[in-house]
Amino acid sequence: MPNARIYQIPKNAMQSGRxxxxxxxxxxxxxxxxxxxxxxxxxxxxxxxxxxKLKFPSLDAATDYATREGIAFHVVPAPERKLKLQAYADNFK
Incomplete structure (x- = not known):
């Protein structure tokens, strides 16, 4: 039985959007x-x-496919987004 991992694509460091x-x-x-x-x-x-590498619109669609095809899988949770809020004035403290 093949093993697979299901994960959400993270934001690239070169991207400004999501x-x-x-x-x-x-x-x-x-x-x-x-x-x-x-x-x-x-x-x-x-x-x-x-x-x-298969793409799916949701986690449910990916897990449904894996169970239907008999693929053992584990879900890798998406990393938590951390916002670093700073102001331009902080550069001159």
Whole structure:
């Protein structure tokens, strides 16, 4: 049975807005460790599920899909947003 994690996409540090942060992702966890390719030296594995990333509009849709398909999953809670409120005048204290 494949294992997966479901998480909400966090806001990128380069973003000022919160666009696309309401979508939920389902990613499969690696089934086998990565090994170095003897010819190129690149790390890789034969597990192709690691490349699959599914997007869902809500947490319920993602968990419903995982249970319907028989995928064992765990939900990673979204990090709490911390606002750092400061004024321009604080630069001159």
């Amino acid at each position: 666009a696309k942060t309401h979508t939920w992702m389902l990613e499969f966890e690696p089934a086998e460790p990565k090994q170095a390719d003897p010819l190129t030296g690149w790390a890789g594995s034969g597990d192709t599920r690691e490349q699959v």
